[in-house]
Amino acid sequence: MQTHPPLDLSIGQDLVETVLNRFYERAKARAAKLGPGYLSLWQALENSTAGGKRVRPRILLTAYLNLGGTDTAAAARVGAAFELLHTALIVHDDVIDLDFTRRGLENVSGVYRGLATAAGVEAGAARHRGLSAGVIAGDLALTGAFRLLGSAEVDTDVRERLAEILDDAVFASAGGELIDVDLSFHPDAPPIAEILHMERLKTAVYSFEAPLQAGAVLAGASNDVVTTLGLFGRDIGIAYQVVDDLLGVFGTESTTGKSSFSDLREGKRTVLVSYVARKPEWAELSGLIGNSELTARDAARARELLVSSGARDHAQQLVREYADRARQHLDCPAVTPGLRAALSTVVDDAVNRGR
């Protein structure tokens, strides 16, 4: 069997960084003219984009280059647009979740809450000021995503299809965010299918389906390939999210970057929680999670229950199922062996991260 050495993505990834750096440099220069406070907001927003794993540009470049795309500059701009979309969505998601930190660092709202507190503003008002800055900053990142997409030098019909893909991604993500908000108000844990639907809309579409399809469209791939990559992205995106649910409870802080208590303390509606909600262990588990004072001992007991009820096994089984389905989409003539090999690596990375 022929082997397919992976294409080198590093030039494209470096270009993504260059595009993002230039975007922020230009914005900060303009913001400084309007006032020092505005420059600070842009700086805080830039920090939200910095240090990410660039999952979406990488996936886009993987599809693009393996489909024979050669205009790496254009692909990098579109990849950077997806990275800014990601920034916009996490900044607004943090506002909605009333989170003031992300990965252990203050986010935009945290920085602004801190500034207000330092200026003597009382706690509630300082919090509100932080959230207001988050709303504004997310709008700027979202606008930046459309701007970067529009500035890629591509044919009109390609540009229109890319705009539609980005639009669809925001549409799905907003719908998923809304369902997530709705679910958090439900006293009962929803069925697993509803959790998967929400996770797919909220994150999988803009993180996997859309960047893969954008890369394919940009490379001039056939509709068959674009459709196949959408189906592949959907399944691997769902697998990725279920892994997220597992890591949120069983992962270590050093690999996930967030406390392994936070999902439990928040009582986050995950595939794990939904599974237990239909089991006898729910009586005990529901009394432990969703409590901001949850102790290390409580957390250890909650993990035990998630294992003994079979929730962890079930989630791991779901990951394998969706990963297999994703791989099966690649078994079609429209997908070249090189692309298949590259996307298999995407599957492996998604499934094995945090291990």
Added chain:
Amino acid sequence: MQTHPPLDLSIGQDLVETVLNRFYERAKARAAKLGPGYLSLWQALENSTAGGKRVRPRILLTAYLNLGGTDTAAAARVGAAFELLHTALIVHDDVIDLDFTRRGLENVSGVYRGLATAAGVEAGAARHRGLSAGVIAGDLALTGAFRLLGSAEVDTDVRERLAEILDDAVFASAGGELIDVDLSFHPDAPPIAEILHMERLKTAVYSFEAPLQAGAVLAGASNDVVTTLGLFGRDIGIAYQVVDDLLGVFGTESTTGKSSFSDLREGKRTVLVSYVARKPEWAELSGLIGNSELTARDAARARELLVSSGARDHAQQLVREYADRARQHLDCPAVTPGLRAALSTVVDDAVNRGR
């Protein structure tokens, strides 16, 4: 002197409504497939766009048609994009101001707070749910603005200039919103120049400068005309905002659609308040405004102080000055007599509204 009968904007304005209706019909059909809750959000968002005065599309069409533009369909799409931008900004502005009504009706956040309250959610959580829905809805309107702009069938270079104008408008508006939030935390009323700077950025740019320039670019006007319309838009936009400050205190609810108490109760930083802050009347006025329990008697006294201190006269003088400066920009060869006549009407309408 030759007279210039005004061009009929009605066909263009009807087309703007058609574009907006189709945009929402399509979005609602897509949203319904993802869940009934998502359809409700789109319905609430559509209600935020409904019933507006379409100030921005009207201004854009005025510039476009008087500069000889003939593709009314394209101008209507771009006009509708500015209307959606307006919707996005007011929905997020309401989130930031913790407002749950606009013009006496529940806004997106108000509808969602109401739904949560009806479902038995306690007040604080219901409020938060309302605000979360507002964040999501504003993102959808902002995305819609870029989508409509991108879907206008225009040449690539025109499309790029339009995208830049829309981007600049969001950039300015976000900066103005941030300064507005900052000012609200300052114990002292800022100098009038700062208020004008904030009002220009927050509202005048996206409401006047940008739609006028977009109309001119779309009509293929010279750079001279585009620049002149920007300067005109800046000055008339500032005049419009100072009129807003006056109407907020001295207007009647029937003409402004909002309570003539709300600016006083909020202690809103306006040109009027900044003027009095440097006068002896401030000692008394500062004790009356910014109090949510302000009575009709207090309001009457506050108005007396705004008159006796000279604040009202000063604001009216500012309106005249900026309106005159706006008119002077039109006295240049690049502006045709027809366009000059049409924009003079824009000045008159801005200055005389609410009378």
